[in-house]
Amino acid sequence: xxxxxxxxxxxxxxxxxxxxxxxxxxxxxxxxxxxxxxxxxxxxxxxxxxxxxxxxxxxxxxxxxxxxxxxxxxxxxxxxxxxxxxxxxxxxxxxxxxxxxxxxxxxxxxxxxxxxxxxxxxxxxxxxxxxxxxxxxxxxxxxxxxxxxxxxxxxxxxxxxxxxxxxxxxxxxxxxxxxxxxxxxxxxxxxxxxxxxxxxxxxxxxxxxxxxxxxxxxxxxxxxxxxxxxxxxxxxxxxxxxxxxxxxxxxxxxxxxxxxxxxxxxxxxxxxxxxxxxxxxxxxxxxxxxxxxxxxxxxxxxxxxxxxxxxxxxxxxxxxxxxxxxxxxxxxxxxxxxxxxxxxxxxxxxxxxxxxxxxxxxxxxxxxxxxxxxxxxxxxxxxxxxxxxxxxxxxxxxxxxxxxxxxxxxxxxxxxxxxxxxxxxxxxxxxxxxxxxxxxxxxxxxxxxxxxxxxxxxxxxxxxxxxxxxxxxxxxxxxxxxxxxxxxxxxxxxxxxxxxxxxxxxxxxxxxxxxxxxxxxxxxxxxxxxxxxxxxxxxxxx
Numbered sequence: 001x002x003x004x005x006x007x008x009x010x011x012x013x014x015x016x017x018x019x020x021x022x023x024x025x026x027x028x029x030x031x032x033x034x035x036x037x038x039x040x041x042x043x044x045x046x047x048x049x050x051x052x053x054x055x056x057x058x059x060x061x062x063x064x065x066x067x068x069x070x071x072x073x074x075x076x077x078x079x080x081x082x083x084x085x086x087x088x089x090x091x092x093x094x095x096x097x098x099x100x101x102x103x104x105x106x107x108x109x110x111x112x113x114x115x116x117x118x119x120x121x122x123x124x125x126x127x128x129x130x131x132x133x134x135x136x137x138x139x140x141x142x143x144x145x146x147x148x149x150x151x152x153x154x155x156x157x158x159x160x161x162x163x164x165x166x167x168x169x170x171x172x173x174x175x176x177x178x179x180x181x182x183x184x185x186x187x188x189x190x191x192x193x194x195x196x197x198x199x200x201x202x203x204x205x206x207x208x209x210x211x212x213x214x215x216x217x218x219x220x221x222x223x224x225x226x227x228x229x230x231x232x233x234x235x236x237x238x239x240x241x242x243x244x245x246x247x248x249x250x251x252x253x254x255x256x257x258x259x260x261x262x263x264x265x266x267x268x269x270x271x272x273x274x275x276x277x278x279x280x281x282x283x284x285x286x287x288x289x290x291x292x293x294x295x296x297x298x299x300x301x302x303x304x305x306x307x308x309x310x311x312x313x314x315x316x317x318x319x320x321x322x323x324x325x326x327x328x329x330x331x332x333x334x335x336x337x338x339x340x341x342x343x344x345x346x347x348x349x350x351x352x353x354x355x356x357x358x359x360x361x362x363x364x365x366x367x368x369x370x371x372x373x374x375x376x377x378x379x380x381x382x383x384x385x386x387x388x389x390x391x392x393x394x395x396x397x398x399x400x401x402x403x404x405x406x407x408x409x410x411x412x413x414x415x416x417x418x419x420x421x422x423x424x425x426x427x428x429x430x431x432x433x434x435x436x437x438x439x440x441x442x443x444x445x446x447x448x449x450x451x452x453x454x455x456x457x458x459x460x461x462x463x464x465x466x467x468x469x470x471x472x473x474x475x476x477x478x479x480x481x482x483x484x485x486x487x488x489x490x491x492x493x494x495x496x497x498x499x500x501x502x503x504x505x506x507x508x509x510x511x512x513x514x515x516x517x518x519x520x521x522x523x524x525x526x527x528x529x530x531x532x533x534x535x536x537x538x539x540x541x542x
Contacts, residue, residue, distance in 0.1 A: 001017070001041070001073060001467075002072055002467075002497065003018075003071045003078070004017065004070060005017075005042060005068055005069070005070045006068070006070070007042070007067065008067050009532055011529060011534070012530075013532065015039070016521060017521055019496070019519070020491070020493050020496075021490050021500060022500065023501075023502055023516050023519045023522075024036050024040065024498050024521065025504065025523045025524065026503075026504075026525070027286065027526070028505060028507070029504075030505070031503070031525060034524040034525060034526060035275065035529050036471070036502075036524060037137045038057055038058065038531070039524075039530050040134075040501055041057065041059070041070060041136055041138075041503045043469060043499050043511070044134050044136060044139065045068060045085075046068055048109060048110040048126060049127065049131065049134065049141040049466075051134075051136065052085065052096050053085060053088050060085050063324075065084065066085055067083070067084040067086075069082045070082070074116045074506060076324050076385050078096070079093075080093070080094040080098060080111070081094060082094050082098055082100075083106075085451060090105060093111035110127055114129075118464060119463070119464055121345040122163075122168070123165050123170045123254045123465070125161055128162060128516060129162070129165070129465070130465070130467065131150045131197045132147075132148050132150040132162065132454055133465060133469065134468075135452075135471055136469055136471045137471045140152060142471075142474055144437075144448035144449050144474075145438065147437055147456070148306050149450045150516070158461070159434075159435070162521040164398060166463040166464070167405075168463075168464075169398045172398060173391060173394050176390050183380055183387050186380045187384055188409060189374065190380060191377075199368075200370045202370050202374040202522050204371060206213070206370070207371055207374050210368075210371045213364070213367045216365050216370075217360045218292060218364060220268070241320050249272070249336060250328070250418050253329050253333065254333060257326055259310065260322055260329065261326060264323060264326065270315055271315045271316060277526075287320025391513075395432055401495065402427075402429065405462055406455070407426050407427060410454050410458060411429070413454035413458065414454065415459060416485055416486075416489060417489070418447075418482060419484050420448075424454075425448075425451030425454065439451060444530075446477045446478040446479055449475070449478055450478050452474065456470070460496050460498075467496055468496075468497075468498045469498075470499070470500045472500075472501045483508060484512050487516065488509065488515075491515050491519060502516060503520050
């Protein structure tokens with residue numbers, strides 16, 4: 001736990017803390033600008049927070065950059081640290097005299113605090129866990145309708161994940177969530193591959209057409225089999241993988257040769273089209289346009305003839321290369337045809353029968369391959385849905401348990417604060433992305449803030465949440481009798497820490513006032529402010 005903060009700019013020089021309730025006590029006339037909220041911001045700063053650096057209270061602007069030294073005790077071991085506003089991304093590990101031993105990053109310091117507070121088994125970072133429960137003026141996290149949100153703009157899903165984490169139920173959803181993410185990634189990959197035509201995109205209509213095509217062609221193949229009277233080995237030739245591979249190779253080569261022939265035809269047309277364009281007409285042009293520069297036209301035509309010869313030479317070169325490739329392909333095709341013919345002849349299989357079965361078999365295989373991709377897509381989608389349904393059931397079980405525990409505590413809190421006749425606020429987690437936290441019949445401001453305090457006390461009781469920070473602002477709208485009862489509940493916390501700024505103690509009766517004075521770690525007034533400068537006065541003097 002946090003045991004001490006020192007700062008040379010503190011009027012009191014140091015603040016010492018103890019287990020349970022730690023009160024920063026203001027005046028009975030609720031004097032502002034004496035440092036109550038600033039003291040809580042300083043506590044948040046030594047807990048790894050950055051709200052002090054945003055400087056909405058003007059602390060750094062007035063005091064300039066400064067340093068805080070602080071101590072923690074865990075398992076009877078004292079740890080000494082120092083953090084400066086001038087280098088906020090570093091924290092110093094110190095000895096008992098605050099001499100530097102080692103500097104670490106603020107992120108490493110937060111990880112160290114997470115470990116020291118025995119939170120290392122939780123998924124969230126230290127600040128993610130504790131920040132929503134540091135309810136300080138100008139910092140945020142004070143919306144009574146969103147009691148576990150770290151920021152007003154934070155998505156509800158993040159707050160719900162935090163709640164699951166604090167109740168140590170995250171592991172139960174990680175495995176199923178990972179499985180769902182894997183299924184969704186496969187769905188996305190298949191969809192993108194189909195969109196890019198890497199694999200065929202098959203509609204349900206096309207799928208049914210393929211099924212019919214497969215059935216029909218299998219029937220035809222069976223009929224061919226029945227009608228073939230040759231030896232069994234000859235029939236087996238129809239499905240000889242080596243012969244089928246040769247046939248596929250032949251088809252690929254023929255397709256390649258057809259493309260080459262298309263290119264050859266185009267080149268031949270291009271070559272025949274490279275002709276002189278002006279020579280025969282120069283005389284005619286001179287007749288109709290006596291002033292034309294004939295010599296210039298002849299130079300242009302000579303240039304065109306040179307270009308034509310160059311183009312023709314290049315086209316002929318390319319044509320020769322393509323023709324050579326075509327000849328090689330034709331030779332390969334002939335070789336394959338000869339090998340196929342010999343193999344079929346040796347097995348007594350007619351070539352036309354082989355070609356027909358090969359064609360049918362290819363149609364069946366292509367249709368089956370297309371449908372296989374469709375089946376894979378459907379299977380992945382079904383697996384993703386099943387995984388999502390299982391995850392939803394896990395969530396429902398976790399939400400029900402968290403609701404039960406928290407709402408039971410809230411009922412007890414409400415009974416202790418308002419009596420049994422008042423309805424307690426209730427948490428309802430509708431899904432992983434939606435929740436509500438309201439009192440069913442009482443939506444008053446005071447009741448809302450009291451409900452948030454009750455939620456915090458429930459969380460510090462039910463989870464490993466190590467501390468709460470409450471500014472006096474959240475108590476201002478709560479009725480005096482209710483506040484008096486809340487203070488009694490805060491004072492009953494023993495093992496963990498609550499940092500509370502409060503004023504107007506006498507308004508809540510002598511018993512509450514005595515308790516607040518007894519729990520006070522710092523008493524502030526217009527003469528005894530937190531810091532040794534009063535920037536409100538400085539502004540007025542300026």
